[in-house]
Amino acid sequence: MRNEQLADILRPDSFDTIVGQSHLFGKNGAVRRMVESGRITNMIFYGPPGTGKTTAASVIAARSGMTFRRLNCTSASLNDVKQVLAETANIFGAGGILLYLDEIQYFNRKQQQSLLEYMEDGRVTLIASTTENPHFYIYNAIISRSSLFEFKPVGAAEMIPALERALAHLNRAHGSAIVADAKVLSYIAGSVRGDVRRAIGLLENAYFAAGGEGDGSPRTGAITEENVNDFRVSVGNFNEDAHYDLLSCLQKSIRGSDPDATAFYVAKLCAAGELIALCRRLQVIASEDVGLAYPLAATVVRSCCESAMELGFPEARIPLAHAALLLATAPKSNSAYMAVAAAAEDLEQGLGAEVPPHLQSPLFRGYKYPHDYTCNFVQQQYLPNDLAGKHYYAYGENKTEQAAAAHAARIRAEGGKKRS
Numbered sequence: 001m002r003n004e005q006l007a008d009i010l011r012p013d014s015f016d017t018i019v020g021q022s023h024l025f026g027k028n029g030a031v032r033r034m035v036e037s038g039r040i041t042n043m044i045f046y047g048p049p050g051t052g053k054t055t056a057a058s059v060i061a062a063r064s065g066m067t068f069r070r071l072n073c074t075s076a077s078l079n080d081v082k083q084v085l086a087e088t089a090n091i092f093g094a095g096g097i098l099l100y101l102d103e104i105q106y107f108n109r110k111q112q113q114s115l116l117e118y119m120e121d122g123r124v125t126l127i128a129s130t131t132e133n134p135h136f137y138i139y140n141a142i143i144s145r146s147s148l149f150e151f152k153p154v155g156a157a158e159m160i161p162a163l164e165r166a167l168a169h170l171n172r173a174h175g176s177a178i179v180a181d182a183k184v185l186s187y188i189a190g191s192v193r194g195d196v197r198r199a200i201g202l203l204e205n206a207y208f209a210a211g212g213e214g215d216g217s218p219r220t221g222a223i224t225e226e227n228v229n230d231f232r233v234s235v236g237n238f239n240e241d242a243h244y245d246l247l248s249c250l251q252k253s254i255r256g257s258d259p260d261a262t263a264f265y266v267a268k269l270c271a272a273g274e275l276i277a278l279c280r281r282l283q284v285i286a287s288e289d290v291g292l293a294y295p296l297a298a299t300v301v302r303s304c305c306e307s308a309m310e311l312g313f314p315e316a317r318i319p320l321a322h323a324a325l326l327l328a329t330a331p332k333s334n335s336a337y338m339a340v341a342a343a344a345e346d347l348e349q350g351l352g353a354e355v356p357p358h359l360q361s362p363l364f365r366g367y368k369y370p371h372d373y374t375c376n377f378v379q380q381q382y383l384p385n386d387l388a389g390k391h392y393y394a395y396g397e398n399k400t401e402q403a404a405a406a407h408a409a410r411i412r413a414e415g416g417k418k419r420s
Contacts, residue, residue, distance in 0.1 A: 006204045007197040010166055011055050013062065018052050019162045019196060020154030025056065031149060040064050040098070042119055044138065045129040047151030050195030053129035056151075057100040066098040066125065073106040074273065074312070081114055088123040097124050104128040105137035105276060108310040112139040119145050132276060153194020160185050166200045167223075170207050176219040178211050184223050191228070205231035246272070247281045254328045255289045262328040263321060270317040279305035282323050293333035293398035300326060333396035342392045352384040375415025 012018045015025040015032050024031045034041070040060060045053040061068040069084045084099055099115075101107065118124035119142075126146065130137060134148060163185045171178060180203070188206070192198040206228045211221025246269055253261035269278045286301040304323035308316035346352060358366035359382065368378045381388055395405035 005197075005201070006166060006169070007200040010162070010169060010200065011058060012052075013059065015059060018055060018059065020158045020194075021052055021056070021151055022158075024149055024151070025052075025059075031056070031060075035060055035063055040066075040125055042126045042142075042146040043128070044104075044134050044143065044146045044148045045127065045151055046134050046148065047131070048153055048194060049131055050192070050197035050199075051151040051154055052196065053151050054100075054102060057127045057129065060127065061098050061100065064098050064125075066096045068098050068100070070100040070102065072102045073104050073111075074102075076101075076107075078111050078114060081111060085114070085118055085124065088118060096122065099124050099126050101126065101128040103130060105130045105132045106309075106312055108312075109139055112142055116141055116145075137276075154196050155194070156186055156189035159189040159192075159196055159199055162196055163188060163199060163203050166203050167207065170204065174219070176211070178207055178219060178221055178223060180206075180223040184225060184228065187225050188228055202228060202231055246274075247277060250278075250324070251281060251285055251289070254285050254324065255332065257328055257332065259325050259328040262324050266317065266321050266324045270313065270320065273313065275308065275313060275316055275320075278320055279308060282320070282327065285327050286323075288337045289332055289334060290327055290330045291333045291336045291396075292401050292404070293331035293396055294400065297327060297330050331398045331400075333398050333401060335394060335396045335401060339393040346387060346390070352387050354386075355384050356381055372419055373415055374417040374419060375411040377411040377415035379412070379416055 015029070018025045021029070023029055026032065031043070040063075045056065047053065057070075067087065069087070071080055071084065084097065088097055104112070115124060115126060119126055126142070128138070128142070128146070134143060160182075163180075167178070167180055170176070185203075188199055188202050192202060203223070206223045209227045209230055210223040211219045246265055250262065250265035250269065253265055266278070282301050283298070283305060286298040290297045301323040304319040304326075307319040311319070357364040358380075368380050370376050370378050372378075383390060395401045395408075
């Protein structure tokens with residue numbers, strides 16, 4: 001039996017029924033005015049999940065008159081893209097193809113580049129969506145040929161009409177008379193951080209937990225906050241709290257040098273499809289928790305993350321495991337992290353506003369060029385006057401930083417003499 005999502009069944013079919021995003025699809029919305037004037041350009045939609053990106057693409061496609069094709073980049077391959085592009089040469093693509101790429105951040109550079117020629121000559125009009133910053137994950141040439149539109153979390157009040165439509169549909173479909181007052185609908189809408197899909201899923205679960213059922217009689221009753229709370233944590237496959245909890249568990253396991261726990265949390269995050277979040281967190285850990293104890297860790301982890309992004313799941317978990325276990329078994333130091341945090345505290349206090357003049361323009365005299373001195377070192381003031389003599393960095397106890405500490409002591413003892 002097919003278990004179609006209620007949010008998909010109720011997907012709006014016009015700009016008027018899209019909830020939220022009035023800056024894009026309201027009466028004076030930018031995208032609405034553009035489409036209604038007859039122009040459909042390449043577009044990139046970015047913003048949190050459940051804010052209407054896919055819905056908007058469907059509405060635009062229905063108004064375009066073009067052949068509509070949709071690919072989900074979490075599972076689509078380059079061959080899938082080529083099959084769509086090949087349609088431009090036959091009768092089905094004679095009027096142009098509107099291609100919607102959902103989660104385009106999962107396409108690697110080669111997959112994205114394959115679209116350029118077709119976008120350039122108009123055979124393909126691209127609408128792409130992403131939950132990430134497009135400037136980080138979308139090829140610059142794609143961005144330069146597209147208009148970017150931000151989708152914002154949908155406000156609780158804006159979400160109510162969608163919940164009312166969902167409840168009415170459920171009652172019609174099941175011959176029931178379950179009700180939900182305004183307070184409960186507002187409670188649902190306020191529980192999902194602007195995600196309409198999650199709100200509808202939460203309402204649907206609460207609906208089937210509410211009321212009673214007589215012999216052959218329609219179900220009646222009211223949805224309560226208690227019904228909602230029974231499902232609130234489990235809306236979706238991977239709620240936001242669990243997302244951050246697992247990333248926190250991973251970082252603490254790596255920081256604690258536990259490779260077994262590290263492997264477990266990598267596997268759990270991979271099973272949840274958290275490719276981008278996992279890559280981001282591993283790169284943070286490489287500099288925050290391993291840092292100067294093993295400086296090459298940052299380079300290796302970056303390389304593994306780039307490999308994972310190109311491969312996609314399921315193969316991506318192999319370089320991700322490589323990176324995570326390297327970090328878990330590496331020596332640890334947070335000295336760089338602590339140094340910059342201490343400096344940031346002084347900045348927040350308004351200190352260090354004026355940097356030393358001799359470090360600025362060559363027009364200011366007084367700067368000593370270290371390479372003119374023995375050991376390529378000469379003592380001089382680099383910090384601003386109000387911070388002179390302040391120490392932010394403390395050498396870690398690991399082998400690498402202790403070697404750096406010994407080097408610093410030697411050049412201060414032996415250097416500083418002007419070369420002849």
